[in-house]
Amino acid sequence: xxxxxxxxxxxxxxxxxxxxxxxxxxxxxxxxxxxxxxxxxxxxxxxxxxxxxxxxxxxxxxxxxxxxxxxxxxxxxxxxxxxxxxxxxxxxxxxxxxxxxxxxxxxxxxxxxxxxxxxxxxxxxxxxxxxxxxxxxxxxxxxxxxxxxxxxxxxxxxxxxxxxxxxxxxxxxxxxxxxxxxxxxxxxxxxxxxxxxxxxxxxxxx
Numbered sequence: 484x485x486x487x488x489x490x491x492x493x494x495x496x497x498x499x500x501x502x503x504x505x506x507x508x509x510x511x512x513x514x515x516x517x518x519x520x521x522x523x524x525x526x527x528x529x530x531x532x533x534x535x536x537x538x539x540x541x542x543x544x545x546x547x548x549x550x551x552x553x554x555x556x557x558x559x560x561x562x563x564x565x566x567x568x569x570x571x572x573x574x575x576x577x578x579x580x581x582x583x584x585x586x587x588x589x590x591x592x593x594x595x596x597x598x599x600x601x602x603x604x605x606x607x608x609x610x611x612x613x614x615x616x617x618x619x620x621x622x623x624x625x626x627x628x629x630x631x632x633x634x635x636x637x638x639x640x641x642x643x644x645x646x647x648x649x650x651x652x653x654x655x656x657x658x659x660x661x662x663x664x665x666x667x668x669x670x671x672x673x674x675x676x677x678x679x680x681x682x683x684x685x686x687x688x689x
Contacts, residue, residue, distance in 0.1 A: 485643045491609050493563075496587050497531060499646060500561045503591065503605065504529045507655070514659045523661045525593065526558030533564045534575035546575045554594045554601035563589040567622070580619035581634060583608035597663045604655055607648020613638050664688065 486495060511525050532553060534546075541549045554560045566578030566585035578585060588608025595602035611619065616637055620626050628634050636642050656668035664681060666673055666688035673681075673688050681688055 484646050486609070486646050488612070488644055490646075491584075491587065491612060491644055493587065495646065496563070496589070496609055497561075499607075500529060500531075500589070500591060503650070504559065507604070507659075510655075511659055518660065521660045523659055525658075529559045529561055529591070530557040531561050531563060534562060535564065535569050537562065538569045538571060538575070542571075549575075550592060550601045551599075554592045558594050560592045560601070561589050562592060565589060566619070580623035580625055581611060581616055581628060584611050584615040585619060586615070593658055595658060597657075597661060602654055602658055603651070604658065605648050605650045608646065610645045610647060611637065612644055613640060662686075 484499075508525055511523060514521055514523070530553075537549045537553055541552055544552065550560075550562065553562075562575075564586055565575050565588055566580075566583065568574050578588065588606075590603050591605040591607070592601040592603055616634065617629075620628055620634075629638060633642075653665050653669045656662070657665060660668060662668055663684075664686050665671075666681070667686060668689070670689040678688055
């Protein structure tokens with residue numbers, strides 16, 4: 484989605500996340516209407532927290548353990564500012580330096596009781612502009628990319644400012660239908676021993 488320079492801020496990011504969350508909540512009711520037995524209660528709202536706040540809260544846990552703890556507590560979380568180094572000296576998770584602005588991005592997470600973990604539905608954010616691209620390329624030691632066509636155009640102000648991200652459709656189906664295995668919502672080829680093991684647990688792979 485194309486945005487203006489003035490819209491490159493945290494409030495634009497949060498409003499976009501809230502809109503996506505509302506749509507997922509609407510989809511929950513659509514699923515209930517068609518499949519009354521698939522009752523999955525999503526939280527009423529999404530909680531915002533930064534990766535640094537999360538590290539401060541659980542300093543002795545790994546990034547994945549922190550994600551699980553905070554998402555289990557709130558049900559749905561948007562974990563912001565992923566990619567830059569935290570006060571511990573390490574980033575919460577790796578992010579490409581020429582994609583999202585590390586100060587204006589995040590992951591949409593839902594608590595998934597079936598697997599007892601946080602389920603990432605979307606990784607998204609406001610994309611880099613001239614300043615953030617140059618800074619992040621330097622931090623990542625990738626300044627040689629400045630000569631590439633896309634990077635050169637962005638640094639010269641020839642491209643629009645944008646916000647974007649992907650949504651995991653199969654994961655969303657798993658969440659809303661309360662399925663434990665991606666093979667229950669997505670047709671694929673699975674090994675015979677996996678099919679047999681899943682069948683023992685009443686997991687029927689497509």
